[in-house]
Amino acid sequence: MSKIKAQPGIMDITLYQGGKSHVDGMDNVLKLSSNENPFGPSDATKDAMVRASHELHRYPSTDHATLREAIGDVWGLDPERIICGNGSGEVLMMIAQAFAGKGDEVLFTEHGFAMYPIYANANGAKPVVVAEKNRTVDVDALLAACTKKTKVCYIANPANPTGTMIDDAELARLADGLPKGAVLVLDGAYAEFVEGYDGGKALVESRDNVIMTRTFSKIYGLGGLRIGYGYAPQPIIDVLLRIRGPFNLSAPALAAAETAMRDTAHTEKCRTENAKQRDWMAAALADMGLPSDLSSANFILVRFESEDAAKACNDHLTAQGILVRYVGGYGIPEGLRITVGDEASCRRVVHAIGKFMNPDKDVDA
Numbered sequence: 335m336s337k338i339k340a341q342p343g344i345m346d347i348t349l350y351q352g353g354k355s356h357v358d359g360m361d362n363v364l365k366l367s368s369n370e371n372p373f374g375p376s377d378a379t380k381d382a383m384v385r386a387s388h389e390l391h392r393y394p395s396t397d398h399a400t401l402r403e404a405i406g407d408v409w410g411l412d413p414e415r416i417i418c419g420n421g422s423g424e425v426l427m428m429i430a431q432a433f434a435g436k437g438d439e440v441l442f443t444e445h446g447f448a449m450y451p452i453y454a455n456a457n458g459a460k461p462v463v464v465a466e467k468n469r470t471v472d473v474d475a476l477l478a479a480c481t482k483k484t485k486v487c488y489i490a491n492p493a494n495p496t497g498t499m500i501d502d503a504e505l506a507r508l509a510d511g512l513p514k515g516a517v518l519v520l521d522g523a524y525a526e527f528v529e530g531y532d533g534g535k536a537l538v539e540s541r542d543n544v545i546m547t548r549t550f551s552k553i554y555g556l557g558g559l560r561i562g563y564g565y566a567p568q569p570i571i572d573v574l575l576r577i578r579g580p581f582n583l584s585a586p587a588l589a590a591a592e593t594a595m596r597d598t599a600h601t602e603k604c605r606t607e608n609a610k611q612r613d614w615m616a617a618a619l620a621d622m623g624l625p626s627d628l629s630s631a632n633f634i635l636v637r638f639e640s641e642d643a644a645k646a647c648n649d650h651l652t653a654q655g656i657l658v659r660y661v662g663g664y665g666i667p668e669g670l671r672i673t674v675g676d677e678a679s680c681r682r683v684v685h686a687i688g689k690f691m692n693p694d695k696d697v698d699a
């Protein structure tokens with residue numbers, strides 16, 4: 335055993351912790367800890383997956399052509415410059431694998447997605463954490479942290495777990511200010527929740543160093559199937575295609591994703607309902623003295639007066655079978671990230687938090 339050593343960086347990885355999904359001895363648990371879509375996929379999408387099950391003895395498509403075409407049609411993207419992954423996580427990992435290695439640096443911000451340092455370490459590159467400003471990506475700080483070794487910069491827009499966004503002008507300034515040879519990765523896991531936002535499409539199409547990624551795990555309600563994609567300039571796609579596994583997406587996943595992508599009415603319903611419940615929940619919690627930054631995603635990050643209060647509220651919710659995400663691990667010890675559920679779920683969690691804040695008062699929610 336002693337002679338068998340992992341590559342440099344790998345043992346520096348702290349295992350990713352997903353959102354909790356059960357409480358011992360309790361059924362009827364309300365899971366608002368993983369930013370999942372409370373409505374799930376449409377019936378048409380589920381039917382497409384079941385139909386695909388009749389061909390499970392066949393290998394899936396390796397070029398993902400029909401899915402890329404569907405994505406291109408719906409979002410106005412060039413299908414040739416789309417690469418599909420087993421979740422957007424696979425695409426994000428491939429980017430680090432292709433462009434960052436030993437001696438290189440991978441940039442991301444202090445409250446950034448917990449997978450970014452893992453992508454860096456898994457490929458022997460150095461993770462570089464950059465400060466944010468008021469829980470928002472700070473372009474000046476990122477540019478100041480750049481060196482000749484910087485090869486990849488990951489930004490989620492909207493960001494997780496903060497829900498905050500930076501605008502197109504700031505994104506362009508970041509793309510243009512990076513050192514030559516570094517790519518800007520716009521992780522758009524929550525982009526579809528923002529009305530009128532192109533997720534970085536225009537930036538990708540007007541630069542040679544910008545990649546955007548999107549996922550079917552959030553607004554499309556298909557986290558269990560593992561589908562995502564990237565959109566990038568052709569030379570970058572040509573690099574990524576060389577390291578992509580030929581059968582990285584299963585046939586049922588491809589069939590479901592294609593149907594989900596074209597089912598724009600369902601997507602629109604999810605986006606509208608999310609915005610409505612999110613804004614109601616944020617206002618109701620603010621009324622109790624629990625502020626949150628304006629969220630552009632399908633969750634809100636509420637801030638308590640202290641770490642102890644956030645943890646106590648988390649325990650209070652868990653005891654009632656309501657799971658939210660304590661984000662101490664993201665450098666926000668006083669915060670709880672709450673996924674926007676359907677109307678009944680939002681009312682249930684707000685009511686429970688109201689009881690926590692004012693145990694003696696009758697709270698209507």
Ligand SMILES: *Cc1c(COP(=O)(O)O)cnc(C)c1O
Nearest residue numbers: 421422423447494523549551562
């Ligand atoms: C949920 C999420 C993803 C999606 O990952 P998948 O592998 O596509 O399920 C990517 N980035 C961020 C910031 C996320 O929150």
